[in-house]
Amino acid sequence: MLKFEYVKRELRFNFPAKTSRGSISTKDCFLIKVYHKESPEVTGWGECNILKGLSVDAFSDYEGRLQSILNLCNTSLVTLENLNEFVDKEKYPSIYFGLETALLDLQHGGQKIIYQNSFIEGTPIPINGLVWMGDKAFMKEQIDKKLQLGFDCIKIKVGALNFQDELDLLKYIRKEFTADKITLRVDANGAFKVEEALEKLNQLSAFDLHSIEQPIWAGQIDEMASLCEKTPIPIALDEELIGVKSEDQLKLLETIQPQYIILKPALVGGLEASKQWITYAEQLNIPWWMTSALESNIGLNAIAQFTANYTIDKPHGLGTGQLYHNNYPSPLTVNDGTIFYDKNRGWEIE
Numbered sequence: 001m002l003k004f005e006y007v008k009r010e011l012r013f014n015f016p017a018k019t020s021r022g023s024i025s026t027k028d029c030f031l032i033k034v035y036h037k038e039s040p041e042v043t044g045w046g047e048c049n050i051l052k053g054l055s056v057d058a059f060s061d062y063e064g065r066l067q068s069i070l071n072l073c074n075t076s077l078v079t080l081e082n083l084n085e086f087v088d089k090e091k092y093p094s095i096y097f098g099l100e101t102a103l104l105d106l107q108h109g110g111q112k113i114i115y116q117n118s119f120i121e122g123t124p125i126p127i128n129g130l131v132w133m134g135d136k137a138f139m140k141e142q143i144d145k146k147l148q149l150g151f152d153c154i155k156i157k158v159g160a161l162n163f164q165d166e167l168d169l170l171k172y173i174r175k176e177f178t179a180d181k182i183t184l185r186v187d188a189n190g191a192f193k194v195e196e197a198l199e200k201l202n203q204l205s206a207f208d209l210h211s212i213e214q215p216i217w218a219g220q221i222d223e224m225a226s227l228c229e230k231t232p233i234p235i236a237l238d239e240e241l242i243g244v245k246s247e248d249q250l251k252l253l254e255t256i257q258p259q260y261i262i263l264k265p266a267l268v269g270g271l272e273a274s275k276q277w278i279t280y281a282e283q284l285n286i287p288w289w290m291t292s293a294l295e296s297n298i299g300l301n302a303i304a305q306f307t308a309n310y311t312i313d314k315p316h317g318l319g320t321g322q323l324y325h326n327n328y329p330s331p332l333t334v335n336d337g338t339i340f341y342d343k344n345r346g347w348e349i350e
Contacts, residue, residue: 002078002106003040004070004099006048007031008063011296011324015132027324029296030066031349032098034106044106045349047299048098049266054293056243056267057092069095080104089269090245097270101302104271112301112330112347119308124338126315128153128185133160139169150336153183153210153315159191163200170207179208183315190217190239197227205232211260214238225256234259238291241277242267250280261286262317264293271306278310291317297330298349304332304339 009029030048035041048066050058059065069087078086080103089096104114113120129151131142139156146154154173158166173182184207192200192215201215211234216223218239228235237258244252246269253261261281263274274290281288290307292300300321307316318339321332329348331341 001037002034002073003037004032004034004073004078004102006066006070007033009296009326012326013323014325027294030063030094030098031296031298032070032102034099034102035110036106042106042110044102044104044110045112045298046098046100046102046105046302047266047295048094049293049295049299050094051267051293054239054242054267055094056090057094065092066095069099073099078103080107089273090243093269093273094266096273097266097299097302100270100272101299104302112298114302114305115309117305117308119305120341122340122343123308124335124340125304125307125312125318126153126337127151127319127334127339128155128183128315128317129337130317130319131156133157136161136165136169140172143169143173147177147182152181152337153185155185155187155317157189158186159188163203167203167207170204170209174207179210183210184208185210185213185236187213187238188215190214192216194220194223198230201227201231201233209233211236213262214240218242221252221255224258228256228258231259236260236262238262238264244268246273246276249277250283253280253284253286257284258286261288262291263288264291265303265306266293266295266299271302274306287314289314289316292320294320294323296324297321297328297332301330301332301341304341 011027011029013025032046033043035043052058073086083099087096087099101114105112129146131139131154186209194216197215213236235258263277265271265274268274278288290303292303304318319334321327322334331343331345333340333342
């Protein structure tokens with residue numbers, strides 16, 4: 001019989017992180033631990049990751065709901081195969097992701113191994129260097145630091161500053177580095193108004209951008225489809241995928257026809273749900289990449305290992321573990337624009 005419990009911890013950012021929904025300096029982290037009652041020394045860990053204003057399950061009584069689901073799991077024989085009988089991945093995507101990865105970890109001996117693949121053996125995954133919103137000087141400082149650290153793909157959050165200041169930052173990078181030297185991604189987090197979006201995309205196209213994530217807010221299906229048809233910059237769907245029911249996934253992609261999609265497992269229903277999005281995207285020849293959503297190293301580790309199950313042909317968004325100064329120490333290491341699993345470094349959770 002399995003025993004499920006959860007642990008809560010407040011993660012603290014190295015600096016207040018500005019988003020399109022405000023500034024945050026801390027984030028609650030919920031970890032699920034699972035073990036056999038007969039051998040509690042072998043423990044699987046998973047992370048339930050929610051973002052207020054974005055996750056469909058960021059309920060005010062989240063902790064109580066999590067405990068209720070775990071109580072139910074503690075009364076029956078739970079497996080990966082029947083997990084959907086205990087938690088609805090569409091209503092509680094973060095909890096499903098946490099349970100799913102905890103069970104996978106336990107299945108592999110409680111060694112934080114979710115999948116046995118090349119990542120665990122030390123093969124690096126290229127990642128983009130994330131530049132957070134802030135004033136112009138702060139963002140320029142971050143850009144310089146990412147370039148010094150060897151990143152050749154940089155992702156810049158836009159939509160918080162004066163638009164001309166954001167254009168100036170992109171111009172600053174392109175003055176020193178052409179597109180064959182530095183790949184530039186921007187993420188609008190839905191900040192552009194529909195009526196001004198195409199004009200802003202036209203202005204941004206002067207800087208040889210790889211892509212722009214979610215230029216307008218999710219749910220405006222026809223408007224997004226029109227943008228994807230007319231855009232001078234490839235558009236990547238992000239928030240658009242959150243809360244979409246499994247039976248509607250293919251129809252959404254067929255309707256919008258985006259140039260890319262971006263997957264955040266804790267927001268779309270876990271690893272199996274992400275796998276389904278990938279299957280549909282590849283059917284339609286839509287490239288994709290994975291991104292963490294401010295997880296601790298526990299959730300980030302699971303996403304990185306999942307990513308390594310596929311051919312790595314572009315940088316992924318897996319560098320957010322560096323944001324916290326009280327993250328769980330782990331083998332996850334970022335160096336020279338990549339993330340890799342350093343077996344010489346151990347995990348510290350309990």
